[in-house]
Amino acid sequence: MTHVSTVVRRATDGDETAWQQLVERYGPMLSAVGGRFRLRAGDAEDAAQLTWLGLFQNVDRINDPESIGAWLATTMRRNCLRLISQRRDEPMEDWMCDTLPDDRRAIDSSLLARERDQLLWRYVSRLPPRQSLLIRALFTGSVPSYDRIARELSISVGTIGPTRQRALRQLRLLLDESGVQRHELDVAS
Structure with a gap:
């Protein structure tokens, strides 16, 4: 290994x-x-x-x-x-209710997840275009290969990691600046 x-x-x-x-x-x-x-x-x-x-x-x-x-x-x-x-x-x-089946809990969780996702994608669209495209390529759909992403975005594989990290830092800054609290991004499953 x-x-x-x-x-x-x-x-x-x-x-x-x-x-x-x-x-x-x-x-x-x-x-x-x-x-x-x-x-x-x-x-x-x-x-x-x-x-x-x-x-x-x-x-x-x-x-x-x-x-x-x-x-x-x-x-x-x-x-x-x-x-x-x-x-x-x-x-x-x-916490006792968590052990009982409750369809409402699943529906609530699904709605909250959708709202959270919409909020995050709104902020992703505010990133510089290259970063926004990379984040969308990395975090939508199935797990893509870095080779495929590099081809699709016309960038080298070696720049994906650093660009991703800059984008995530920028996204955190945008969320912090707009007052989005971390707990607002959590959705219990």
Whole structure:
């Protein structure tokens, strides 16, 4: 198997295969960490998704690629603890109802997700054209290959990662400047 620092460096450069290798290598560890917290069904998966998103957003800031496993484990523990603390703030009736089937909850979640997506795409359209096109290519439909995106946008594969990171930073700034709160972008599944 490829040395972890090489895989992390390739992931930083936007290599899709490197990301898949990281998920294959560390995904079971994240599941094990989440399992220790006895979270509700789906919450461990949510914590893992938040952990991967955190790595995606911060991979260029990892000083020691050899410690990526420790970084992921620590981030996963923090995400699990955050989910647990959020549950403590909910009235008992709220979390007890989660175990009962309720079609309204699925409909509400679907509507909120659609509203969130519309809000995000509105802000994506405010990005510079190249960044907007790249974000749309990366985050709509199925997971595209970097080679295909590079061909479609007439850019080199090596510029996808850095351009994506600049676009995501710019998107965060736009959302922050307009007063959109992070909790407004969360939709419980």
